[in-house]
Amino acid sequence: MGHVPLWSLMPAFWKHIRQGLSPGDAGVAVGVSVGCGHRWFREAGGVKPANRPPTTSGPRPRLTLDERIEIQAGVHAGESLRCIARRLQRQPSTIKREIDINCELRNRYTGCKSGYRRKDAFGARQSGRSATVRYQARAAHDRSAMNARRPKIRRLAADDRLRAEVQTRLRRRHSPRQIAVRLRGDFPDDPEMWVSHEAIYQAIYVQGRGSLRRELHQCLRTKRAIRRSQHRPEERRGRIPNMVMISERPAEVADRAVPGHWEGDLILGSTDSASAIGTLVERSTRFVMLLHLPDNHGALAVQNAIVNKMTELPEHLRRSLTWDQGSEMANHLAIAAAIDLDIYFCDPHSPWQRGSNENTNGLLRQYFPKGTDLSLHGPGILDNVAAELNGRPRQTLGWKTPAEALNELLSNPPRVASTA
Numbered sequence: 022m023g024h025v026p027l028w029s030l031m032p033a034f035w036k037h038i039r040q041g042l043s044p045g046d047a048g049v050a051v052g053v054s055v056g057c058g059h060r061w062f063r064e065a066g067g068v069k070p071a072n073r074p075p076t077t078s079g080p081r082p083r084l085t086l087d088e089r090i091e092i093q094a095g096v097h098a099g100e101s102l103r104c105i106a107r108r109l110q111r112q113p114s115t116i117k118r119e120i121d122i123n124c125e126l127r128n129r130y131t132g133c134k135s136g137y138r139r140k141d142a143f144g145a146r147q148s149g150r151s152a153t154v155r156y157q158a159r160a161a162h163d164r165s166a167m168n169a170r171r172p173k174i175r176r177l178a179a180d181d182r183l184r185a186e187v188q189t190r191l192r193r194r195h196s197p198r199q200i201a202v203r204l205r206g207d208f209p210d211d212p213e214m215w216v217s218h219e220a221i222y223q224a225i226y227v228q229g230r231g232s233l234r235r236e237l238h239q240c241l242r243t244k245r246a247i248r249r250s251q252h253r254p255e256e257r258r259g260r261i262p263n264m265v266m267i268s269e270r271p272a273e274v275a276d277r278a279v280p281g282h283w284e285g286d287l288i289l290g291s292t293d294s295a296s297a298i299g300t301l302v303e304r305s306t307r308f309v310m311l312l313h314l315p316d317n318h319g320a321l322a323v324q325n326a327i328v329n330k331m332t333e334l335p336e337h338l339r340r341s342l343t344w345d346q347g348s349e350m351a352n353h354l355a356i357a358a359a360i361d362l363d364i365y366f367c368d369p370h371s372p373w374q375r376g377s378n379e380n381t382n383g384l385l386r387q388y389f390p391k392g393t394d395l396s397l398h399g400p401g402i403l404d405n406v407a408a409e410l411n412g413r414p415r416q417t418l419g420w421k422t423p424a425e426a427l428n429e430l431l432s433n434p435p436r437v438a439s440t441a
Contacts, residue, residue: 034061035094061097083165084111084119089158092116096156123161176216177224183214187221191240197221261351264366267343267374274341274365280305280430281340284378285327287318287349288385290395298395298403299326300385302378303338306426307418309381309410311403315396320351328359335431341365343375384410 030051037047048058084092088109095105102120106113177184190200197218208214225241274282282304290296299312312326331339341363344350353364367374388406389395398406411424418426 031061031098032094032100034058035098038062039090039094083169084115084162086158086162089119089162092119093156093158096120119161120156123164124156175224176220180213183216186214187216187224191221194240196241260348261346261353261366263354264346265364267365267367270341270343270365274304274343277305279340281338283331283342284375285342285344286375286378286382287314287323287347288382288389288395289318290389291392294394294396296395298385298389298398299323299330300378300381301327301330301342302381303423303427304377306423306430307377307381307415308423308427309407311385311407313400313403315399318349320349323349324352324356324359327356331360331362336361338430343367345372345375381410 030053033051034047034053037050038044042050044058044062045055046058048055048061051058088111091109092105095108102113102116106116109116177187186204187200190203191197195203200221201216201218205215273279280303284302284304286300287297288300290298295317297314297318299314299318301310301312302308310330312323312330314322314326316322327342339360339362342356343365344353345367346369350356350364350366353366356362357364372379385406389398408424411427412422414420414422
């Protein structure tokens with residue numbers, strides 16, 4: 022009888038272990054010494070089969086200790102991932118993930134007799150190098166149980182060095198996203214110095230997880246002391262009756278080929294004043310008109326301001342107006358009737374549907390900073406600011422100014438086709 026490689030005896034050895042034999046007896050049963058059997062068992066982590074049934078349940082139950090012992094037996098026998106998964110009635114990806122997480126250096130199991138192939142930091146297999154790495158079922162099971170414990174100790178709360186680094190960068194006005202990305206680049210070989218941007222936000226805002234100094238919210242761009250919810254129900258939809266949505270707006274408005282279609286919005290003043298400025302932007306020429314709202318920006322005030330301002334335009338430049346779903350447009354039916362104007366409403370939280378107007382509002386903040394009292398700026402100041410914006414050359418207009426583009430339209434009004 023020829024020489025039999027020891028690795029080929031592993032499946033039978035672990036079969037006897039699962040049947041209840043001691044490591045020494047299992048070794049003798051497959052044709053090796055008692056000491057060799059104990060050594061195999063000891064090198065594999067010294068696990069014993071659990072006699073209790075699995076207690077997990079659900080559509081994706083966790084791996085039990087019995088299953089991890091089967092994985093350990095398969096790994097040491099050189100079985101493929103699919104073979105192990107088939108025996109456990111699990112997905113191969115589940116077995117692969119379990120082994121990758123719980124082996125030294127996170128080498129990748131190949132299912133070959135050498136066990137694992139080492140890969141570099143980019144996932145490329147290193148040529149000429151391979152390593153056998155032990156998967157230890159007991160250690161893997163204990164690690165899984167530890168990771169499943171709740172509540173967890175947060176990384177920033179447990180690691181003084183990481184917390185100090187994050188706080189230093191926050192004080193330099195780096196955003197949590199910038200910090201998270203740069204930490205991985207600055208400490209590529211030290212995963213203990215990695216943290217997600219969400220963990221940083223939670224450490225600042227979430228009660229019970231505040232492992233960073235509370236005053237550090239002042240270093241964030243928004244300077245909010247309380248985190249704003251990212252889930253906002255669409256409570257505004259339906260507040261204004263009889264809205265015509267932007268999806269029903271004619272195609273000629275979208276392509277900007279026909280003049281007379283406007284976008285509108287408000288820029289608000291300080292919180293202790295009711296001041297605002299209404300902005301109207303013509304879509305094809307980017308011509309700007311500003312509405313003076315020094316005392317309040319309620320529905321009636323906005324209605325009167327829009328009607329008074331737009332009646333200064335010729336009729337062919339008053340075709341439609343697109344606005345968001347703010348309550349200041351509650352009187353949209355009266356506005357439409359007064360100046361024969363079609364009014365459309367944007368979808369909630371969709372400022373890009375009024376892109377020209379949003380861009381103009383950003384330009385206007387150079388003149389009217391946030392948090393200031395806008396009632397200090399009278400109609401004459403607003404007209405001067407609008408004139409300055411309308412005198413800026415625009416690349417989108419072939420470097421014409423909005424005023425020049427509008428003058429061309431006024432000089433050459435569209436001709437009405439004869440019906441004769």
